[in-house]
Amino acid sequence: MVTCYLFGDKDNHFYLKLLFMISRRNFLKHTSLFASGAAGSAVAVSAINLSAKTQSDQYHYHLTVKAAKANIVGGHITDILSYNGHVFAPIIRAKQGVPVRIDVTNELDEPTTVHWHGLRIPVNMDGVPGTGQVPIAPGDTFTYYFTPPDAGTMWYHTHENSVDQMGRGLVGLMLVDEAEPLKNAENEVVEFDHDIPVMLKNWHLNKDGSYYKISMKRYAARQGTPGLIYTANGQTDFEYDVKAGQTVRLRMVNTSNTQMYRLNVDKPELFKHHPLKIDVLDANPLDYDLAFKDFALGAGMRIDILFVVPDSAGQTLTFLDQHKPMFKLNILANESEKRASSLPVIPKNPVIVGDLDKAEKIEIVLEWAAADDKNGDPLFWNLNTQQGFAPASCKTPNQIADFKLGNSYLVDIRNNTQYPHPIHFHGHTFKVLSYANKDIQPYLADTVMLEKNEAAQILIYADNPGMWMFHCHVIEHMAMGLVGLVKVS
Template structure:
C-alpha cells in the first residue's frame, strides 16, 4: 500500500496496521478460515522467485484473527506431497487440537483435510506452523501469525503484525541449505536475507499522533533477534502473547525463535516522521506518520490474561538439563547418519510414529503446581517452549527477572532459570527448544499431564 492509498483507506483498515503485502485468512463454508498448504512461487529475493511452501499461495501467510473466549474453526487442506499438521504456538487449547503428529493427532496426509476447533482463553500475539519435517516445512515458508483480539477493544489506532524471518535463499531466489550438521551442532544454520513480512526493511504508514501496537513474531528457524528502536518512546506491553503487569521501556529485547513481542508507542505528532526498529544495528522496519494528528497522549492498558496462579509453597520441583550429546551418531538402514547432537536430561529425542511413542520426560498430576529448573549447560541460546500451558518465569542465575508469563523462555549460555505453572491441561505436551535444528537433532521431548 503506498502513501496515497493509505490516506484514502478507512479507519477499519488502520486497525489492521495498514500493512502492505499481508492478508487476512479467508472464511470457508462452515468454517471461520480455510488454510490450503501447497507449493507456491513467491517473490522474496531481488532477482527471482522462490519455490516456497505456503498457506493459501502467498507469503506472508494469512493473518488469522480470533476473539478471546469465542470459538474459532479452521479447516486445513494439505496439497503438499508429504504429510503435515498445524500447531497453534502459545495457545492453551485441548490436546486434540495441538497439531503434533501421533502425540495428539494423525498426520494430515496429502490430499486430506483436518478441522481444528478451539476457544482461545487468552488474548495476544501467537503464531501457527507445522510440526512435521519442521526444518523444511517452516524453512520454506509455512509460518503465520495468529492474533487473538481482546474481548473488549483496547483502543489502539493501528495494530501492525510483523513476521520476522531470515530466508535461506540466494539473490536469484533459489534455496541455500536449510540445515548443515556443522551448524545444527552449534546455533543453527543462518539464513541470508532478513525480512519483515517477506520484505527487506519495509516502511509502514501509521497515523500521526496515534497509539500504535506493533506485534513482532519471530517465525525464523534459527535467529535470535536483538530488538531496539528509536524515534519514539517505545514500551514493551506484552511478552509472548501475555500482557505484563507493568509495561516497561524498550532498551533492548532478545527474541529467540518462536517468541513474540508487542511494543506500544505514541506516534510522533507531526506527519512524515520516522520510528525505526532494529535487529542490533540493522534496520528491521520503519514506521512513517501520515495524516492529521490524533493527539493521543497515553497508551491503552491491556488486561492480563487469566493464567492460573501457581501454588509455589506446595510446588514440586523437577530439574531439566539441556546438553550436547557426545555419543557417536547412529547410521540408518539407508546409510544416512541419524544426527543426535542435543539432549534433555541426557536423552536425545529419537522421533515417534503411530507404533512408537517414547516415554515422557515427566509425568505430572493435573491441577498440581510444578517448578521446572531449566539448566542450559551449553554455550548457545535455547528458546525452550512448552505446549498447552503458560508458565511464569520466576528467576535466573544470569539476569534479574521481574516474574512474567510466557510459553517460551530464552536460556543463554550456562543460564539456569526457574519456571512455575499449574498443570491444568491434560494431555501429552511437547517440550522442546525452538531452534528447529536443535529439536530435530535431539532437544525435544514431552510431558504428560493426567
C-alpha cells in the same frame, strides 16, 4: 480424498471475506503484488487479514497447504511452501472465548500438520504428530476446532518435517482479539489507530533466490544454520505509514528456524518523554516496565509494543536487529486536531499461576551431545536423557516428566551449553520466576530464553491434560535432540 469434519458438515462451509483495513496509500503501495498473484508476493499487513464468522458466531477459515512461488529476493523467483499460496500467510483473527474452526487441506506431496503456537487448547488440536493428531496426508483435509481461552499475539506453523517445511515458508500469524472492547486507564473504551503485526522470518536463500541447505551439521551442532535473507511480512523492505499522534499496537513475532533477533529502534530519542517499552510478552501483559533495547527475541517468541507516534512528521522509525534494518514506520503529518490522550490497556489472560509453596521441584538439563539415532542421523543435543536411554529426537521424544493434573511444579531449567535456547512448552503458560545470574521481575510466558550457561526457574500449573512437547524452538536443535514430552494426567 478423506475429509475429517470435527464440527458441523461441509454444507455449512461459507466464503471468507477479505478485510482491507489499511490506509489508501498503504493499499495502493502493496495490492498490485497481491492482485498479480504470479509470484505470491507479500502485501500490506492487513490485505490478507482474513476474518469471517458463521451465523452461530463461530470463526471459520480454510487454509490450503501447497507449493507456490514468491518474489522474496529482488526480482528472483523462489519455490516456497505456503498457506493459500502466499509467502505472507493469511493472518487468522479469532476472539477470546469464541469457537474457531480451521479447515486445513494438504496439497503437498508429504504429510503436514498445523500447530497453534501459544494457544492453550486441547492436545488433539495442538498439531503435533504422535501426541494427539495423525498428520494430514497428501490430498486430505483436517478440521481444527477449538475455543481460545487467551487473547493476544499468537502464530501457527507446521510440526511435521519442521526444519524443511518451516524453512520453506509454512508459518503464519494468528491474532486473538480480547473478549471485551479495550479500555484506557480511565475505563473509557478506546481503540488503537493502528494494529500492526510483523512476522519476522530469516530465509536460507542465496542472492538469486535459490536455497542453500536449510540445515548443515556443523551449524546445527552450534547455534543453528543461519539464513542470509531477512524479511518482515514476506518483504525485505516492509514499511508502514502512521501519523503523528496516533496510537499503535506493534506486534513482532519471530517465526524463523534459528534466528535470534536483538531488537532496537534507530531513533529512541524521538520517544524521550515516553521511552519505548515492551508491554506484552508471549501474549501476556507485563506489569512492569521492560525497556525495548537490545531485546533478545528468540525463535517462537512474540512481543507487543504500545505507543503514541511521536510528533515528528517526515521522520522514519527503523526497527533493527542489532544494526541491521528489519522494517520501517513512516511518520506522516497529522492535520487533525485530534491526538491520542491515552493508550488502551491490554487485560490479563485467565492464567492460573500455581502454588509455589506446594510446588514439586524437578530439574531439566540441556546438554550438548554427539550421537546418532537408529537411522544414523545426527543427534547433537540432549534434554534430560538418562544413562541407558537413547537420545531423544523430534520423531521419537523421550518422556521427561509426569505432571498430575491440578498440581504445581517448580522447574529448574539449566542450559549447560555454549549456545542460546528458547525453550517452549506446548499447551501451557508458565511463570518465569528467576534467573541464576541476573535479576528479573517475574513474568508469564510460554517460551523462556536461556542464554549460554544460564539457568532459570519457572512455575507451571498443570491444568491441560495430554502429552505435551517441551522443546527448544531453534528447530534444528529440536530435531536433533532438544525435545521431550511432559505427560499431564
